Structure formats: structure tokens, C-alpha cells
Amino acid sequence: MTHSLRLNSIRNSRLTGFFFLTLLFSNLWAQDGDPAKGKSLFNTNCAACHQLDKKMTGPALRNVETRLSETAGLDRTWLYAWIRNSNAVIKSGDAYANKIYAEYNNSAMTAFPQLSDAELNDILAYTAQPKQEPVVPAADPGAAGGGTVAGPDSNNIVLAGLALLFALLAIGLLMVRQTLHRFAVANSVELPAEKPKSTPIWVAFAQNQFLVLVTAIFLLLASGYFVYGYLMQIGVDQGYEPVQPIHYSHKIHAGDNKIDCNYCHSSARVSKHSGIPSLNICMNCHKSIYEYKGPTTAEYTKEFYDNEIKKLYKAVGWDDANQVYTGKTQPVKWVRIHNLPDFAYFNHSQHVTVAGIECQTCHGPVQEMEIMSQFAPLTMGWCINCHRQTNVKVADNAYYEKIHNELSKKYGVKELTAAQMGGLECGKCHY
Amino acid sequence: MIYKTLNFKTRLKRPTKVLAFFLVALSLASCQKNSRPNYQYMPNMYTSVGYETYGEYDIFAGGQEAMAPADNTIARGHSLYGYENTNEGYDLAKANLTNPYSETVDLARGKAVYDIYCAICHGTQGKGDGYLMTNEKILGVPSYDARVITEGSVYHVIYFGKNTMGSYANQMNEEERWQVSAYVMSLRDALTQN
Numbered sequence: 001m002t003h004s005l006r007l008n009s010i011r012n013s014r015l016t017g018f019f020f021l022t023l024l025f026s027n028l029w030a031q032d033g034d035p036a037k038g039k040s041l042f043n044t045n046c047a048a049c050h051q052l053d054k055k056m057t058g059p060a061l062r063n064v065e066t067r068l069s070e071t072a073g074l075d076r077t078w079l080y081a082w083i084r085n086s087n088a089v090i091k092s093g094d095a096y097a098n099k100i101y102a103e104y105n106n107s108a109m110t111a112f113p114q115l116s117d118a119e120l121n122d123i124l125a126y127t128a129q130p131k132q133e134p135v136v137p138a139a140d141p142g143a144a145g146g147g148t149v150a151g152p153d154s155n156n157i158v159l160a161g162l163a164l165l166f167a168l169l170a171i172g173l174l175m176v177r178q179t180l181h182r183f184a185v186a187n188s189v190e191l192p193a194e195k196p197k198s199t200p201i202w203v204a205f206a207q208n209q210f211l212v213l214v215t216a217i218f219l220l221l222a223s224g225y226f227v228y229g230y231l232m233q234i235g236v237d238q239g240y241e242p243v244q245p246i247h248y249s250h251k252i253h254a255g256d257n258k259i260d261c262n263y264c265h266s267s268a269r270v271s272k273h274s275g276i277p278s279l280n281i282c283m284n285c286h287k288s289i290y291e292y293k294g295p296t297t298a299e300y301t302k303e304f305y306d307n308e309i310k311k312l313y314k315a316v317g318w319d320d321a322n323q324v325y326t327g328k329t330q331p332v333k334w335v336r337i338h339n340l341p342d343f344a345y346f347n348h349s350q351h352v353t354v355a356g357i358e359c360q361t362c363h364g365p366v367q368e369m370e371i372m373s374q375f376a377p378l379t380m381g382w383c384i385n386c387h388r389q390t391n392v393k394v395a396d397n398a399y400y401e402k403i404h405n406e407l408s409k410k411y412g413v414k415e416l417t418a419a420q421m422g423g424l425e426c427g428k429c430h431y
Numbered sequence: 432m433i434y435k436t437l438n439f440k441t442r443l444k445r446p447t448k449v450l451a452f453f454l455v456a457l458s459l460a461s462c463q464k465n466s467r468p469n470y471q472y473m474p475n476m477y478t479s480v481g482y483e484t485y486g487e488y489d490i491f492a493g494g495q496e497a498m499a500p501a502d503n504t505i506a507r508g509h510s511l512y513g514y515e516n517t518n519e520g521y522d523l524a525k526a527n528l529t530n531p532y533s534e535t536v537d538l539a540r541g542k543a544v545y546d547i548y549c550a551i552c553h554g555t556q557g558k559g560d561g562y563l564m565t566n567e568k569i570l571g572v573p574s575y576d577a578r579v580i581t582e583g584s585v586y587h588v589i590y591f592g593k594n595t596m597g598s599y600a601n602q603m604n605e606e607e608r609w610q611v612s613a614y615v616m617s618l619r620d621a622l623t624q625n
Contacts, residue, residue, distance in 0.1 A: 044559070048571025049594050057594040091534055107594060108518050110578070234470050235477070241465040258562050260547045266602035276485055284597035288569055333487070339468075341477040373465065 032129030033118065045112060053131060055323050056288065057107055059100070072096045074341045080120055085111045105324075211347045235341075241373035242335040246315070248372075249300075255367035256294055259357045266361075268348040271290055276334050278318040286312060291321055300370070337374050338363075344380070345429045355418075356393050361386075387423035391415040475564040503611075510605060516591040521584060528583025532609045541614030544607050548599055549615070559620035585612040 044048075049057035068074045072098060082089050084099065086109040089097040101108075105408060115123075171189055183190055205211055253259050261268070266279050268274035290313075292305035317329040340346050351357045360366060364375025374383055394400045394416070411420055422428060444617040471477045472536070476624045480486055500506055514520040516529065546555060552572045554560040559572040592598040603611065 043567075043570045044573075045572060106518060110573075134502040162472070235472055236468050239465050240468055242468075243466055257551075257566070257568060259551055262547045263602070264550065266548075270604070273484055278601065280597060281602065283595075284592075284599075285563070285569065287597065288595045293568070331493070334485075338484070341471075342481070343476060 007146075012285050024156075032128070032304070033121030033123070033125035034124070034127050035126040037119075038122035038124070041115075042126050045115070046123065049107075049109070052127060054290070055321070057323065058104060058109060062131060064127050065124050074123070080117065081122070082109075083115060083120060084113045087111065159333070180227040187385075199386075236377050237339075237374050239373055240337055241371055242337065244335055244372075245332050246311045247300075247304070249305075249367045249370045250372055252292075252294060261366070262352075268352050270349050270353070271417055272347045272349070275351075278334065279312065281316065283316055313411055337346045337372060338378065340378060343430055345431065354393075354397075355390075357390075383429070384419075384424060387418040390418050392418055393422050452564045476564065488540050508604065512590060514587055519611055520568045520591075521587055521593070526583035528581075528586060529541050530582050530586075530609050530613060532606055533613070536613045538617055540607075540615075540624035541610035544603060545611050548602055548610065552596075557615060557622060569595075574622060576617060576622040579613075579623060582616050 045401060047059070050059070050061045052062040053060055053253075065076060065079065068079065078089075078094075078096075086097065086101075090101050092149065181191075208249060216400065254261060255266075264277040265274040266281075286309060292302050294305075296302050296305070314320075315330050315332045318327045319323075319326050320418075351362075352359070362376050362378075366372065392404070392415075394404045403421075406414055407420060414422070417423070482496050484496065487494050488496055491498060505511060514524040550561055552559075552561040552563050552569055554564065554572075555577070557575040559577075561569075561572065563569045564572050582607040586608055588596065589599045589603070589611060591600075600608070
């Protein structure tokens with residue numbers, strides 16, 4: 001043990017020696033470490049609790065070294081000791097250590113004894129970098145935006161040009177016809193005589209009783225078709241797309257970030273309801289994700305999304321600047337989209353856990369929906385149809401083994417559909 | 432001549448009639464908006480008198496049907512957790528808490544639940560390389576072998592959360608939390624052996 005430790009320390013000292021040697025020559029980061037290496041070290045070790053410019057679980061760390069020496073007169077060796085074992089520094093009675101420990105709700109910082117001096121120097125060099133001002137989106141994003149819009153725009157221009165051309169052509173033809181006509185009149189060419197005035201067509205139509213009868217039947221059938229269509233869509237909310245109090249994009253969460261549906265709708269696995277996630281589930285991630293960094297469009301800008309995150313913070317009572325819950329909460333009045341009538345029973349866990357059906361089978365490509373909408377009609381015919389077509393997943397399910405064997409004998413089939421398991425019985429859903 | 436003017440008039444009228452028809456049809460069609468629910472045949476059959484889950488009713492405190500359990504009560508299927516959400520509680524849980532379901536540990540079930548709730552940050556191998564980490568949405572998730580953890584401390588952290596990680600007590604039940612704790616330890620064993 002001691003032997004290997006010594007070896008390690010020898011290797012370490014050699015390494016640091018080599019490090020300083022290179023630094024002497026490079027002279028660029030003289031004794032300060034490499035901010036690029038520091039960044040990756042920072043992201044793996046520190047970023048869970050610290051950011052450079054924002055208070056998180058721990059304090060903001062931009063220029064921590066200079067701040068410490070200016071405000072508390074502490075130097076780098078204190079930082080080494082603190083990072084490697086903050087608990088020991090606190091217990092030693094160090095005033096500043098105890099002050100900062102109390103200020104951050106007694107959250108103990110993880111000890112990092114494995115970080116070498118050189119690595120810590122890298123991290124400190126990274127924290128000492130000046131803040132980069134966000135690049136003002138000037139020419140580049142504008143050009144990119146123009147590029148994407150240019151496609152349909154240029155198409156429209158081409159179409160408009162073609163339409164204009166056709167209009168001109170039509171006018172030209174009409175004019176040609178008119179001049180020809182005039183020529184004909186001038187040269188006294190005999191034009192075919194105007195048709196003699198016959199009985200108007202509707203009078204002729206009204207006089208033909210057979211035609212009237214056929215038309216009446218046709219009109220009745222046609223209106224019957226449309227009335228039936230209208231009546232059948234009453235109570236069907238397919239495509240229902242209400243405006244929600246907080247613009248929650250399923251596309252960003254389930255699509256771009258690949259968060260499992262069950263992560264938020266956790267009760268879908270185990271209960272009748274898939275559940276509307278409570279806000280603490282949002283805060284699992286949004287405690288550290290306080291701004292939107294993904295792709296934006298003209299309609300959904302970064303400011304728009306950031307504002308929606310602020311709405312979440314307001315509802316859940318999270319003070320982002322001080323990283324504490326204020327206790328002042330207010331419920332979010334989400335608008336329910338999928339709502340079966342109360343006389344129909346539906347159980348999510350039965351479909352999600354037992355049958356192993358993808359959420360998308362009924363809810364559609366939710367991971368592509370910026371605004372959530374109802375994908376399926378949720379009518380009885382739709383349920384029944386799926387029960388008739390879907391085979392029951394019996395593999396590895398001892399619960400179904402016996403009944404599956406008996407039923408497959410009864411029906412003389414190998415694969416049972418949900419309907420053959422009783423999925424069409426009235427009392428299964430209506431009771 | 433009279434007839435001709437009549438004919439001219441009807442010719443003029445026809446397009447306006449067609450236009451009027453389309454306008455009426457359009458206005459009828461626009462009655463059905465996707466931002467509000469459709470009509471129902473017999474609404475009182477669709478919506479019974481019982482309280483809807485998550486509904487808003489004046490009778491409840493705060494107007495919400497969804498309520499927290501009454502003080503000093505435990506819901507069925509839940510049990511008391513005897514460790515506090517403090518550093519001391521964490522240390523105690525780390526030292527003393529053991530898996531009451533150790534005889535029915537099912538790593539496949541643990542993995543199924545782990546992959547839903549934990550892998551998005553901690554990674555499917557537990558290396559701290561979940562999708563949100565590699566995409567730099569969430570930073571600083573450590574690998575399981577970079578920390579000293581026990582089954583008890585894992586359970587404690589799932590229950591209360593720690594630092595930036597939130598509590599997962601309402602997304603998994605007690606048994607699932609223990610299955611995940613056992614699975615996390617198996618991941619850690621695999622990582623430390625390599």
C-alpha cells in the first residue's frame with residue numbers, strides 16, 4: 001500500500017516536474033494551468049454543484065481565487081485543502097470555511113482527494129478566464145434563417161411568375177380572338193349564327209320529372225352522408241390542441257432530449273392514470289437547467305422558452321437567484337387533452353406494463369409534437385379495432401400461460417388476439 | 432332585351448352566390464376549433480358527478496382535488512422512512528440501512544426502472560454519461576465508482592435527492608427503489624472490476 005503510494009507520489013512529482021518544465025518554456029499559462037483541460041475537469045467534477053456565473057448548490061466560481069484572496073485573504077493552498085477535504089477544513093475551525101458551509105445550507109462538498117495540484121491548477125485557470133460575452137447573433141443566424149425561409153419563398157415567387165404568365169397568355173388569346181372577330185366582320189365573312197334562344201336549362205330540367213326524382217334522391221343521400229359524418233364526430237376530440245398555461249414542448253423533452261415517457265408520467269406503469277406530472281418532477285432537471293439552449297425558430301425563440309421556465313419557477317416557488325424554495329406555490333391549471341367518457345373504463349398499467357404497448361401507438365408521435373394534441377379518435381370502434389388486431393403478449397408471462405393454452409385450443413389458433421381473450425366483452429370496459 | 436339583362440344579372444349573381452356559400456361553409460367549419468373540445472351528445476353521461484382526478488372543486492382546500500396526505504398518516508403500501516434528510520441522516524443510512532428486499536432482488540426489474548429514471552443522467556452503465564450529460568444539458572454527474580456509496584446511501588439519495596439531484600420517491604415505490612439501489616450497486620461492482 002505505502003509502496004504503491006510512494007510510487008504514485010514519485011510519479012506525481014515527476015509529472016508535476018515535467019509539467020512545470022513545459023510551463024517554463026511555454027510561459028503562456030505560467031504556473032496557472034491549462035483552462036481547456038480545466039474545463040473538462042470542471043464539467044466532470046464540479047459542475048454538478050457549481051457554475052461559473054450562477055449560484056447553484058454551491059457558489060459561483062468565476063475568479064474564485066482572486067475573490068478569495070481579496071475578501072478573505074486566503075490563498076491557493078487553502079483552496080487545495082478545501083477541495084480535497086472540505087469537511088476537515090470545517091472541523092479545523094477555519095472561520096471562512098464554517099461561514100461558507102452555513103451560508104449554503106450545510107451542504108457538504110464532496111471531497112476530491114484524487115485531484116492533483118496540476119489538475120486543480122487547470123480548474124482554477126478555467127475559473128479565472130474572463131466571462132465571454134454572448135455573441136450577438138448578427139449575420140450568421142440571420143443568413144441561416146433566411147436560408148431556411150428562402151426555399152418556400154423562392155417557390156412562391158416562381159409560382160406567382162407562372163400565374164402572371166398564364167394570365168397574360170389568356171388575355172393575349174382573348175385579344176387575338178377579338179381582333180380576328182373584328183377582321184371577320186370587316187371582311188364580311190359569314191360567322192356561324194348565334195344559337196336561337198331555347199328554353200332555359202332549369203325550365204327544361206323542371207319539366208323532366210325523372211331527372212328531378214334522381215336529383216332529389218341524390219341530394220338526400222348526399223346530405224344524409226354529410227349529416228351522418230357530422231353526427232359521428234360529435235364527442236370525438238381527435239386533433240384537440242388546447243393552449244396550456246405553460247408551453248411545455250414534448251418535442252424538446254421526449255424528442256430532442258430523449259427522456260422516457262415514463263420518467264414524467266410515472267404512474268402510467270402502475271396505475272389507471274398516466275398522470276399529470278407534479279412540478280417536483282420538472283424540478284429534477286430544471287433545478288440546474290434554467291435556460292433553453294436548443295434549436296429555436298422565429299415563433300419559439302430562446303426568450304420565449306426561458307420565459308416558460310420562469311413560469312415553472314414561479315408556480316413551484318423556486319427562487320433561482322438564491323437557489324431556495326420560497327414556499328409560495330401556485331397550482332398550474334393544465335388542460336386535460338385525452339379524456340374518455342366516464343362510462344368507459346381504461347387502465348394505463350394494463351396496456352403499458354402488461355401488454356407492453358408503446359405510448360406512441362395511441363398517443364401518436366408525441367416526441368415530435370411542439371404542442372401536444374390528441375392523435376387518436378379514442379372512439380369505441382378504434383379501441384375494438386386494435387383489440388381485434390393485436391396479439392396478446394404471452395411470452396414470459398406465467399400469469400397467462402394456462403388461459404392462453406386453453407383459449408388457443410378452443411379457437412384453434414397459435415396467437416391469441418386481445419379480442420379472443422375477452423377484449424370485446426361489454427363488461428370489460430362498461431360497468 | 433329584357434331577357435338579356437336578366438341573364439346578365441344572373442350571371443353576375445352566380446359567382447356572388449357561390450362566394451356566399453363558401454363563406455357560410457367556412458364560418459361553419461371555423462366553429463370547430465382545435466383549441467377547444469368538441470360538443471358531446473349527453474354531457475352528463477360523459478362526465479359523472481364524481482370528482483375527477485386533478486379536478487378543480489371549491490369543496491377542497493385550495494380548490495384542488497389532488498391533495499397531500501393528511502399529517503401524521505401513511506398511505507397504504509407506504510412505510511415510514513427512519514432517516515432524516517440531513518448530512519447526518521445520509522451518513523447513518525450509508526452505514527446502517529440495508530435492503531429489506533434482498534432476497535427478491537431482480538436485477539432485470541431494477542434495470543428496467545433504472546433505465547427510465549436514472550440512465551438519462553447517470554448513463555446505462557452508471558458511468559455518469561447519460562444522454563443529458565453527453566449533450567451538456569446537465570453537468571457533473573459522477574461515475575458510480577468515483578464515490579463511496581452503499582446500497583443504503585443509494586436508497587437514501589433516491590428517497591431525498593442530493594445536491595442537484597431531486598427526490599425520486601414519488602416516481603418509484605419502496606420496492607422499486609430497493610431494486611434500483613441493488614442494480615446501482617451491481618453497476619458499481621462492474622465498474623470497479625474493470
